[in-house]
Amino acid sequence: MSGKNYLDLMQFFEGYVRNYRRLNLTGDHNRSMMTNREIDYFANLGEMLGFDSFVEDSKFDKIKNRSRPMDLAWWRWDSLGDMEHYDHLALHLERENSFNKDLDTIDKLFSETENEYIPHNVIGIQTLNSNEKIEELNKVVKGRNSCQQSxxxxxxxxxxVEKELERVSAYLFTPRKADVAKHAVCKRDDFGYWFMCFEKEYKFYEAKTAKKEVQLL
Structure with missing residues (x-):
């Protein structure tokens, strides 16, 4: 056993998809504002689950010999244990909207750091310009996590582009367990607000809409 406390990260992804419309993001919001709303969503989730959430929390990178802030950190407090220190870093989350910073995001999630700053769980949310690099990036993630064991x-x-929407693909990697993947879509509704739903739901909606159009002919 690794001794780490693993969280149900895929369930968090399902909640992220189901609640995305509640972030009230429109086409008028820039990337920075979208990033901040998403980080705030997970910060609030952490607090509701009993963790202490910190945005831009410091984390020392031994290789770069400097601190590199985490977009979001969930710290676990053990009220029955040490009253002066947190029990462990439960989650390190990074949200990156720049296409060319995908490897940098992974590097931050798996940086060589002090033992107490090694996260038990990590979430990386990365915007890409296509799905072509996903397989390559996942190989890098699994390679880096072979030591970290998060x-x-x-x-x-x-x-x-063809469907005029955005795809959202989630991949779960757990040490010594099979990988899991889920897929969603993200698009703007008739009022211009971004929402998400799972791919199967969207395909069902498309089929239902197409059937209605045929009936009207």
């Missing part, structure tokens, strides 16, 4: 959820968001 439970990992990588979420990639990329455009589908």
């Amino acid at each position: 439970k990992v959820l990588m979420v990639y968001r990329y455009p589908d």
Whole structure:
């Protein structure tokens, strides 16, 4: 056993998809504002689950010999144990909207650091310009995690030009367990607000809409 406390990260992804419309994001919001809303969502989730959430929390990188802030950290407090220190870093989350910073995001999630800053769980949410690099990035993640042994959820968001929407693919990596993947879509509704739903739901909606159109002919 690794001794780590793994969380149900895929369930967190399902909640992220179901609640995305509640972030009230429109086409008028820039990437920075979208990133902040998403980080705030997970910060609030952490607090509701009993963790202490910190945005831009410091984390020392031994290789770079400097601190590199985490977009979001969940710290676990053990009220029955040491009253002066946190029990462990439960989650390190990074949200990156720049296409060319995908490897940097992974590097931050799996940086060589002090033992107490090694996260038990990590979530990386990365915007890409296509799905072509996903397999390559996942190989890098699994390679880096072979030492860290965290439970990992990588979420990639990329455009589908033909369908005029964005795809959201989530991959769960747990040490010594089979990988799991789930897929969703993200698009704007009739009022311009971004929402998400799972791919199967969207396909069902498309089929239902197509059937109605045929009936009207």
